Amino acid sequence: MFHQKKSCLSRYCNTKVGSFSELGRLAFWVLGMARNPRVIAAFNAMKRLDIPPEKVKPVLKKLLVLYNMNWDLIEDGNYRTLVDAYFELNEGGGTSSKDEVEDDERSPKRVKQQSVVEGKGKEPISCDGDVVAGVDIDVDVDDYVDDGDGGGGDDAVCNVTITSTDNPMLDQPITVIPPLAHPRSSNGSTVKPSVKVLPPHYVLLCDDNDNSVGTGHTSHETDFDIASSSLGEVKILLNCDSSLYQMNFCIPKLDSVLKYVEDKYLRSGKIVGPQFSVRMLLKDLCESYLRLGTNSPHRSATVNSSSDAVIDVHDASRITGPKKRAFAVRTSETDSNRKGSGSSRHTNSRNLVHDGNRAFCNVLDITKGAEKVKISLVNEVGSEQLPKFNYIPHNIIYQNANVNISLARIADEDCCSDCSGDCLSSSITCACARETGGEFAYSPQGLLKEEFLSACISMKRAPQDHHFVYCQYCPLERMKNEDMPERCKGHLVRKFIKECWRKCGCDMQCGNRVVQRGITRKLQVFLTPEGKGWGIRTLEDIPKGAFICEYIGEVLTNMELYYRILQSSGNERHTYPVTLDADWGSEVVLKDEEALCLDATCHGNVARFINHRCFDSNLIDVPVEVETPDRHYYHLAFFTTKKVRAFQELTWDYGIDFADENHPIRAFQCRCGSEVCRDKKHKRS
Numbered sequence: 001m002f003h004q005k006k007s008c009l010s011r012y013c014n015t016k017v018g019s020f021s022e023l024g025r026l027a028f029w030v031l032g033m034a035r036n037p038r039v040i041a042a043f044n045a046m047k048r049l050d051i052p053p054e055k056v057k058p059v060l061k062k063l064l065v066l067y068n069m070n071w072d073l074i075e076d077g078n079y080r081t082l083v084d085a086y087f088e089l090n091e092g093g094g095t096s097s098k099d100e101v102e103d104d105e106r107s108p109k110r111v112k113q114q115s116v117v118e119g120k121g122k123e124p125i126s127c128d129g130d131v132v133a134g135v136d137i138d139v140d141v142d143d144y145v146d147d148g149d150g151g152g153g154d155d156a157v158c159n160v161t162i163t164s165t166d167n168p169m170l171d172q173p174i175t176v177i178p179p180l181a182h183p184r185s186s187n188g189s190t191v192k193p194s195v196k197v198l199p200p201h202y203v204l205l206c207d208d209n210d211n212s213v214g215t216g217h218t219s220h221e222t223d224f225d226i227a228s229s230s231l232g233e234v235k236i237l238l239n240c241d242s243s244l245y246q247m248n249f250c251i252p253k254l255d256s257v258l259k260y261v262e263d264k265y266l267r268s269g270k271i272v273g274p275q276f277s278v279r280m281l282l283k284d285l286c287e288s289y290l291r292l293g294t295n296s297p298h299r300s301a302t303v304n305s306s307s308d309a310v311i312d313v314h315d316a317s318r319i320t321g322p323k324k325r326a327f328a329v330r331t332s333e334t335d336s337n338r339k340g341s342g343s344s345r346h347t348n349s350r351n352l353v354h355d356g357n358r359a360f361c362n363v364l365d366i367t368k369g370a371e372k373v374k375i376s377l378v379n380e381v382g383s384e385q386l387p388k389f390n391y392i393p394h395n396i397i398y399q400n401a402n403v404n405i406s407l408a409r410i411a412d413e414d415c416c417s418d419c420s421g422d423c424l425s426s427s428i429t430c431a432c433a434r435e436t437g438g439e440f441a442y443s444p445q446g447l448l449k450e451e452f453l454s455a456c457i458s459m460k461r462a463p464q465d466h467h468f469v470y471c472q473y474c475p476l477e478r479m480k481n482e483d484m485p486e487r488c489k490g491h492l493v494r495k496f497i498k499e500c501w502r503k504c505g506c507d508m509q510c511g512n513r514v515v516q517r518g519i520t521r522k523l524q525v526f527l528t529p530e531g532k533g534w535g536i537r538t539l540e541d542i543p544k545g546a547f548i549c550e551y552i553g554e555v556l557t558n559m560e561l562y563y564r565i566l567q568s569s570g571n572e573r574h575t576y577p578v579t580l581d582a583d584w585g586s587e588v589v590l591k592d593e594e595a596l597c598l599d600a601t602c603h604g605n606v607a608r609f610i611n612h613r614c615f616d617s618n619l620i621d622v623p624v625e626v627e628t629p630d631r632h633y634y635h636l637a638f639f640t641t642k643k644v645r646a647f648q649e650l651t652w653d654y655g656i657d658f659a660d661e662n663h664p665i666r667a668f669q670c671r672c673g674s675e676v677c678r679d680k681k682h683k684r685s
């Protein structure tokens, strides 16, 4: 048995000694499957045709079987074969008559298909074609966001494909981007479009002052670049210079930008006015894009969206050239308006200090009053984007997760309805202590008892010495290889805490209600100087065994997480999902629609900032049963493993095996600084 356990663990835990043997696997396995770069690239290419991954998947599978896993044949011609196979399978084959074919060439579907071809290498989010003034516009947005590491970063770029036979733009000097693959004719043969390639830097520029149009060189300050092919397609690239938005810019939703512009034009009647020109419209689109990204409710919800951080986005010394100046003036005006009108909004939640070189951005309470204690955020290190997420103090079910919370499910033996006051001070331990062997996990001081805590730490650090259960069809293995999942590698049988709850007779101050009372310690989010991104630290000394916070996020099924990850750009610097797999071993067959996880990427609490530390982290995660009598859904709570001094960072061992070279996802370079850091490669380098 011991041997078996060891061999099962060795693959994952090799040097890892447990910890997040459950949780660390979180993102890693899920992301692992989702981020098979070739699958993702195929899905992304098809997404541009509005074909969702779930519809692509069966076609892709068939092709892989057909081509004996030869991806090159599928990827050739920028997924031409996949596109054709999809339409053949879903729409009953190709066209037969010449008329139909010609029609098809001009149809939106064909146009979109072509934009996939031209857009190889990018993974845009696609919005459907909108019709503005008789021009069919199909828009893709690439989010090349500054990675926050300082430095220039990339520009936010919008690709707009316009199809129009009498487009006035076609008369203008244009840059032609040669298509990456040639479109096919009806009979399947390749048609070589007669694209005239003009000098590569020859672009259409829009002057900020007088709206006149000239030509110039591609540069960061260009408003928009235009390209076309002889098939009547025009591609327009909207550029926002990254130096203009830096900290305060948040890529706006493109459909919001389009709606904003449309509403504006409809209101003003400009769209039908004699002054109307597509050129002006596009220039306005560029400006609206920047404006909405910098100062608008249309942005995705962020911590800083309610109280705009006035961070110096337009340091005049960095902005050169007439176009940048023009933009700078505009953004300056926007900001000064904001400074004037919104100053009272800043006082409650944010202090801003500028010392000329660095901006210290202090958010006084990232919880927006949702917790009993305020949690501040400070940046003493340098420039870094403010974290974008919505603070929630409790888990929220995203959509399909089956979490059945009902008093009717709590049997008499699963609660202590006869108790009163504090269960811990009663001479007889109540029913709620049964799950922890007849003893409560908490001491009267509200700390985890030494014995309970030591057992949890030992499980984390030496899982091979503990008991494992094996599921029949392991969801983790299915994620790695759906068709031929390997055998379950085993799940550690973890120690759970069971807290009293609503059907219990005790009061809210009962000593067996710790996690549900929420955060009580003084915590602070800070930018780590080691380059781990944001982290959390305590502002007070905290004893061993103390509850810090829960890991809060959206409750998703594995399936939902899978699709969510597929839709992400794949360029995210940090990851935030954790699996709730502490009880998977006890379920005979757990379907992906049933297996649960928490994702704190968009909605979460302070725990999303807890960084990883190998082995000797000062926090440990413990599963906690509160409102559900089974362990399918549970809470995940962090307790201190040792005494923690004020201003020390709070860390958690994610349990990553940094030596696993075969893992589909490359782990981050560990900067935990532990003497026993497992990331040997990084340590050496």
Ligand SMILES: C[S@@+](CC[C@H](N)C(=O)[O-])C[C@H]1O[C@@H](n2cnc3c(N)ncnc32)[C@H](O)[C@@H]1O
Pocket (backbone or CB within 6 Å): 387, 531, 532, 533, 534, 535, 573, 574, 575, 576, 608, 609, 610, 611, 612, 613, 668, 669, 670, 671, 672
């Ligand atoms: C749950 S988030 C932690 C919060 C994150 N630092 C942030 O700024 O939002 C996990 C991510 O933080 C970073 N991280 C955590 N621990 C780290 C470590 N020891 N070394 C380097 N990066 C780390 C990695 O990018 C990881 O994907």
